[in-house]
Amino acid sequence: MADSPSDKLAAAEFANAPILGPGHDFASVTDKISSIVLSGRTPKWWIVGFLISFALVMLLMVSVTYLLVAGVGIWGIQIPIGWGFAIINFVWWIGIGHAGTLISAILLLLRQQWRTSINRFAEAMTLFAVSCAGIFPLIHMGRPWLGYWLFPYPDTMKMWPNFRSPLVWDAFAVSTYATVSLLFWFIGLIPDLATLRDRAKNRPAKMIYGLLAMGWRGSAVHWERHETASLLLAGLATPLVLSVHTIVSFDFAIAIVPGWHATIFPPYFVAGAIYAGFAMVLTLSIPIRKLFRLEDFITMRHLDNMGKVLLATGLIVGYGYMMEAFSAFYSGNQYERFMILNRMTGPYAPMYWILIACNIVTPQFLWFRKIRSKVGALFAIAMVVNMGMWLERFVIVVTSLHRDFLPSSWGLYYPTRWDIFTFVGTIGLFLFLVFLFLRYLPLISIFEMRTLVASEEEKRAAE
Amino acid sequence: MKQLETIYGLMAEFTTPEQLLEAARQTHDAGYRRIDAFAPFPIEGLAHAVGFHRTRLPLVVLLAGMVGAGSGFFLQYYAAAVSYPINVGGRPMNSWPAFIPVTFEMTILFAAAAAVFGMLAMNGLPTPYHPVFNVPRFALASRDRFFLCIKARDPMFDLELTRKFMLTLNPREVSEIEP
Numbered sequence: 001m002a003d004s005p006s007d008k009l010a011a012a013e014f015a016n017a018p019i020l021g022p023g024h025d026f027a028s029v030t031d032k033i034s035s036i037v038l039s040g041r042t043p044k045w046w047i048v049g050f051l052i053s054f055a056l057v058m059l060l061m062v063s064v065t066y067l068l069v070a071g072v073g074i075w076g077i078q079i080p081i082g083w084g085f086a087i088i089n090f091v092w093w094i095g096i097g098h099a100g101t102l103i104s105a106i107l108l109l110l111r112q113q114w115r116t117s118i119n120r121f122a123e124a125m126t127l128f129a130v131s132c133a134g135i136f137p138l139i140h141m142g143r144p145w146l147g148y149w150l151f152p153y154p155d156t157m158k159m160w161p162n163f164r165s166p167l168v169w170d171a172f173a174v175s176t177y178a179t180v181s182l183l184f185w186f187i188g189l190i191p192d193l194a195t196l197r198d199r200a201k202n203r204p205a206k207m208i209y210g211l212l213a214m215g216w217r218g219s220a221v222h223w224e225r226h227e228t229a230s231l232l233l234a235g236l237a238t239p240l241v242l243s244v245h246t247i248v249s250f251d252f253a254i255a256i257v258p259g260w261h262a263t264i265f266p267p268y269f270v271a272g273a274i275y276a277g278f279a280m281v282l283t284l285s286i287p288i289r290k291l292f293r294l295e296d297f298i299t300m301r302h303l304d305n306m307g308k309v310l311l312a313t314g315l316i317v318g319y320g321y322m323m324e325a326f327s328a329f330y331s332g333n334q335y336e337r338f339m340i341l342n343r344m345t346g347p348y349a350p351m352y353w354i355l356i357a358c359n360i361v362t363p364q365f366l367w368f369r370k371i372r373s374k375v376g377a378l379f380a381i382a383m384v385v386n387m388g389m390w391l392e393r394f395v396i397v398v399t400s401l402h403r404d405f406l407p408s409s410w411g412l413y414y415p416t417r418w419d420i421f422t423f424v425g426t427i428g429l430f431l432f433l434v435f436l437f438l439r440y441l442p443l444i445s446i447f448e449m450r451t452l453v454a455s456e457e458e459k460r461a462a463e
Numbered sequence: 464m465k466q467l468e469t470i471y472g473l474m475a476e477f478t479t480p481e482q483l484l485e486a487a488r489q490t491h492d493a494g495y496r497r498i499d500a501f502a503p504f505p506i507e508g509l510a511h512a513v514g515f516h517r518t519r520l521p522l523v524v525l526l527a528g529m530v531g532a533g534s535g536f537f538l539q540y541y542a543a544a545v546s547y548p549i550n551v552g553g554r555p556m557n558s559w560p561a562f563i564p565v566t567f568e569m570t571i572l573f574a575a576a577a578a579v580f581g582m583l584a585m586n587g588l589p590t591p592y593h594p595v596f597n598v599p600r601f602a603l604a605s606r607d608r609f610f611l612c613i614k615a616r617d618p619m620f621d622l623e624l625t626r627k628f629m630l631t632l633n634p635r636e637v638s639e640i641e642p
Contacts, residue, residue: 025607030605160546160547166564169568172568173568179576183576184575190588215588215591216588218503219500220501220509221513225582225586226582227505236528236574236578243564450504454504
């Protein structure tokens with residue numbers, strides 16, 4: 001039985017499992033993390049991974065160049081489905097980014113110490129995911145070179161963007177999000193860049209890290225302001241991250257298309273974003289801790305916690321799906337009702353049911369501690385969720401558009417090879433940036449790890 | 464006054480954060496005012512111990528956020544109601560609920576930029592040159608060592624007396640900082 005004393009004991013031990021391996025001090029955490037960057041030897045797996053992702057970036061370049069030359073006709077988009085892969089991928093990528101901000105801002109405000117060792121690369125993941133996301137609306141425009149028309153500036157045509165349009169809100173939300181994420185990430189990096197400057201052996205590395213560290217010297221007064229700025233940024237980034245996916249959901253919810261025009265969209269999109277994001281954090285952190293032997297810093301406790309977050313947000317997303325179906329029937333609107341029946345039984349029904357299997361059924365395994373404590377199982381579940389969240393956006397975009405009000409304007413959507421190349425290309429770009437980051441910047445916040453060491457020592461002294 | 468030209472100050476090295484905190488408190492109590500402490504991570508109470516009380520950064524961020532909100536809203540009001548009014552089904556030109564998302568994003572953008580650039584400006588970063596780096600062991604301030612500096616500019620500073628005082632704080636070593 002689950003309530004047997006030994007089981008309870010095990011549960012208690014698990015909850016108090018360390019978030020840092022034993023025997024670490026200020027020097028050892030510093031040396032361990034900075035040596036990944038400063039060691040002269042590049043691991044073989046890094047070179048292989050880097051080359052593969054670089055090849056995919058080239059594929060992206062080719063796809064985008066061909067698109068600029070030939071136009072969006074190379075994609076599968078056809079009226080009534082004008083939003084194909086580009087918007088699906090945009091929403092998918094931007095959602096992935098959200099977990100990074102959640103970890104760096106919301107968990108900081110909630111004083112969750114376990115966030116420390118995954119915070120830096122989750123933030124980096126946010127930046128890279130937003131970079132990939134930003135490409136799509138731009139290249140979907142038809143005339144991407146006029147993309148700056150989205151921003152207000154006094155022009156000779158005496159025109160302004162339509163501020164009543166969610167697409168303009170989106171431009172503001174995503175560019176603000178990218179800027180604030182970059183700033184937040186950079187100020188967290190400054191003290192660590194100073195560490196790298198002080199520990200680098202060769203002159204170019206010393207100069208580059210020195211320039212980026214801007215003369216940081218760890219003065220008590222500087223730390224005080226740095227901490228204040230970090231907390232303020234966390235406080236600002238928290239509503240920001242919620243607003244970004246809310247506004248992304250407005251792109252759909254403000255329209256009157258059945259399947260999009262739903263009030264549940266903002267919270268359900270935000271939960272979905274965090275869900276997808278944590279799946280991606282797990283997807284990245286599991287190989288990273290293995291390859292860099294960081295099991296002392298990214299412990300089972302971290303993976304377990306992330307599994308729990310995945311389960312919780314997965315349940316919210318499941319509730320979202322149910323409410324979507326419920327309100328379609330409850331509305332009494334025949335178009336809404338047809339939309340949900342068509343989604344479940346129409347030409348794209350397999351997509352819908354695979355999505356339910358990926359996003360609602362699969363995470364239920366995370367209820368079991370045995371599964372959460374198996375790295376391979378967690379990785380597999382995270383991959384399934386990554387795929388499921390992509391399918392979710394596919395279902396929302398395509399099944400809502402392909403059969404709307406008039407049967408005479410119904411149609412089907414098939415992606416072309418260029419749709420697929422562009423998507424795979426952005427996955428390549430994402431991995432390419434991740435590989436560069438892993439090699440040239442500290443992937444765990446060193447100064448926060450030292451703070452963690454200090455607080456662990458205090459705890460031990462108190463005992 | 465000759466000391467001023469030849470020396471920036473004295474630097475004591477400690478091995479634990481508690482020692483540094485205690486030393487900073489004692490130095491401040493002894494009447495030294497131009498002092499600074501250096502640590503590889505933020506230590507609670509250390510800034511207070513060296514005589515720093517409050518940062519005005521939150522105020523700057525608040526003001527910047529207000530400017531962001533104001534300019535964000537005004538931008539949209541001017542564009543949609545004054546410069547290029549579009550009549551959408553007879554709805555009011557100043558359709559303020561539709562202007563909230565951009566106003567909000569601009570508030571956050573301005574406030575966040577103020578937090579980062581305000582922090583850098585108040586800290587005087589970037590600092591291309593600083594004398595504390597002339598102490599060879601100071602490189603460890605970003606690893607596992609803790610430093611306390613009394614600057615020569617301090618009115619109470621006297622090379623010999625101050626060195627003696629610093630040795631009473633139980634440091635690992637005391638060294639001179641070249642300017």
